[in-house]
Amino acid sequence: MREAPSRVLMESLWHAGAKVQAYDPEAMGECQRIYGQRDDLTLMETQNSVLKGADALIIVTEWQNFKVLDIEYVSQSLKEPLIFDGRNIFSPEHLKNSGIKYYSIGM
Numbered sequence: 001m002r003e004a005p006s007r008v009l010m011e012s013l014w015h016a017g018a019k020v021q022a023y024d025p026e027a028m029g030e031c032q033r034i035y036g037q038r039d040d041l042t043l044m045e046t047q048n049s050v051l052k053g054a055d056a057l058i059i060v061t062e063w064q065n066f067k068v069l070d071i072e073y074v075s076q077s078l079k080e081p082l083i084f085d086g087r088n089i090f091s092p093e094h095l096k097n098s099g100i101k102y103y104s105i106g107m
Helices: 005-015 028-035 071-077
Strands: 020-022 041-043 057-059 082-085 101-104
Touching: 005 020, 028 041
Parallel strands: 020 041, 057 082, 082 101
Antiparallel strands: none
């Protein structure tokens, strides 16, 4: 996480007053070490739990287990079905008719 884009993103979100629910199967311990306990950061135990009640899903890592998306679960879990994909792990065509607003960054 030394130079991870997720740090810049989280810090920008916090500066704007947002709360962040985060999950990364490899970086949770390091994230806890860097940021400690914060009211605006909740580290979640699973990739599905991070969706519950969230305003949007922002993808900033490309771990293999993130490449499988249960569209129905995402739609039901998020307050608004909205995905920002910073790693372009999904194709816009795949999500076109899903009812999910999808933004692939850099495409």
